[in-house]
Structure formats: structure tokens, C-alpha cells
Amino acid sequence: MAHRFLTFTTLSALAAALALPVAASADDRTLTIYTYDSFVADWGPGPVLTEAFEAQCDCTIEWVAPGDGVAVLNRLRFEGDSTDADLILGLDTNLTAEAVATGLVAPHQVDVGALDLPIEWTDESFVPFDFGYFAVVYDTQTIATPPTSLADLVEGDADQPIVLQDPRTSTPGLGFMLWMKAVYGDEAGEKWAQLSERILTVTPGWSEAYGLFTSGEAPMVLSYTTSPAYHMVVEEDERYQAAAFDEGHYMQIEVAAAIEGSSEIDLARDFLAFLISPEAQSVLPVTNWMLPVAPGAEALPEPFERLVTPADALLLDPETVAAERQGWIDEWLDAMSQ
Secondary structure, eight states, X not given: OOOOOOOOSSHHHHHHHTSSXXXXXXXXXXXXXXXXXXXXXXXXXXXXXHHHHHHHHSSEEEEEEEESHHHHHHHHHHHGGGOOOSXXXXXXTTTHHHHHHTTOBOOOOXXXXXXXXXXXXXXXXXXXXXXXXXXXXXXXXXXXXXXSSHHHHHHSOTTSOEEEEOTTTOHHXXXXXXXXXXXXXXXXXXXXXXXXXXXXEEESSHHHHHHHHHTTSOXXXXXXXXXXXXXXXXXXXXXXXXXXXXXXXXEEEEEEEEBTTOTTHHHHHHHHHHHTSHHHHHHGGGTTOSEESSOOSSOOOGGGGGSOOOSSEEOOOHXXXXXXXXXXXXXXXXXXXX
8 A cells, every 4th residue: 555645746756765765763562563654654653653652662663664565575584583673564465475484584463353344354473454446546636537447548648648657566556456457357467558648658657657756757646546535635626536347446454463583573573463452543544544343432534435436446456466476577577668
């Protein structure tokens, strides 16, 4: 998760920022949204979207952030019909089939005709709100010649380590595992064992991993092709860049859905429609640092034009991921323990 930006250098700052859910002043109606932690951080899109939506809904948004995207699904499963969530936000297409299988996701009933995605959108439960491509982001002050392929990364110098995320708890971690599987197939376990030699650590989520990277603990991190845009736009710094990989890059489409049985399901659907409005689509790229799924009210900042554009977009279908995810995680665990 999708995605997300840190402006601090210690993990303790993250813990302090996310110790409590983000909520606004009380109103008669409350929309409770489960999402990933960085979405509701001070630098994330949550506060801006809250202000904009509350101005038109006569309601209060309460955000609950249990962790990264996979943690949102795990919490929903654990709570079942007793969940407090009216809406879940921050899963991606790798998890939608499993979320629908809980029986807790309602049809979105949103007009998605304005969507402009690399694929046709036909999902009747989930509404996409941004998308991007996973990438190895590297520190140009430390690495003069970045990897140009997964093969380069797997076989590269162990003295130039990378920080990854756990596929059991993190959507980027899951995305990278699927990237490895899409490229290497039955050889993925062997390649993971090779790559393990240059993995500094595996973190629960994106935020922790990127914090280690920007604090200089490792010269590479799994993130997104859009991550450098944050540094170029906000910090006016081109130090951190994404490496273009010959095999292509795995795509992530972040989604949201209303919860069946919610007492505020109409309000939840209004929020889903708001997510793909020009107003929200202008906010998300410059706060969540991903690509818009529909036209925004404003043009993207110029640095977005200089980002890595994958020649090939890799994406496994949700049903395959749902059927194979646990087996592939077991394969990853086995390889990492060798």
C-alpha cells in the first residue's frame, strides 16, 4: 500500500501518528472506513478527502487503520457480520475475490463510465480509485548502476541490499511475490532463495520499509514507479528513482467497496462515487502518489511525465490469486528459511 508517503525518518513517529483512528467533529451520520495506515496519515489523502466529502455529505468520517492493505481484509474476516466498517478502502485486485468470498461486500451501484484504466473495469463490487506499478526504488547517491531486470535484482550484489514487505500483511509485499511468480513461474521458489541473500529485512507494511530506505538503512526498497514523483514535487529532489525492468512491472489497482448490511450503505456508495470524481482524482495522485483512474480537475505535476512507464504491465486475475495465494506464500516462506 497502494501508496503512501513518509515524511519522517523514525518508525516511532509512525506509531505516534497512527495510535488512534482519524476522526472529525461529530455529526448525526458517521461513515466508518477501514483503510491502510499511511492513507490517513497527515501527509496522506485521508485528511484532504475527509474535509472535501464532509463538506457535501453532512456527516462525519471515522477512519480505522489496522495496518497495511492485507490487514484490512484480515480484520474484516475476523469481525464478520459484526464489523463496524461501512466501507473498506485500500485492497487491490489481488484480494478482491477473497473479499467477495466473505459475503460482506455489497454491489457498488456506481457509474464507472469515466474510468480510464489500462484494463476494462467490470467488477460490480469494487470501485478503483488509483493505480500504479511496483518498482525497485533506489538511492542514486549509493547505486550508480541500478538493476534493469528481476534477474539483475535476484543475482546482484548482496552488499547492495533491498527492503521488502511481507506478502502476508502487505499489498506491496503480495504484489512483489506475484511479480516473481508471473516472471519465474515454477522457478520462483529457487529465485526467492537466491534473492534472500540481498534482502536486508522484510517489514509488515510499506511505510516501515520506505522509512528504512529513506533513513539510509538500505539503498533499495520495493515501492512504486510513482514514488520518485513525491520527492521531485514536494522535496524538489531527484535523488530517489525507480528502476525500469525488462520483464515488465506488476500493476496494482487499489479499490474500495461498501459493506453489505451497513446502516450507512447509501452514504458509503456516495463516497465510492466521490472517489472517482474530478475533485478526488486531483487529490489522490499528489497525496497517495499513484496514478488517477479517471480525469481529475487539475493536470498532474510535470515530474509525473518523467516517471518510468512499463513496457509490459503484469497482472494475474483475482480468482487465480485467491486459489494460489496461500501455496505461493508457503513457497516464499520455505525459500526464505533456507
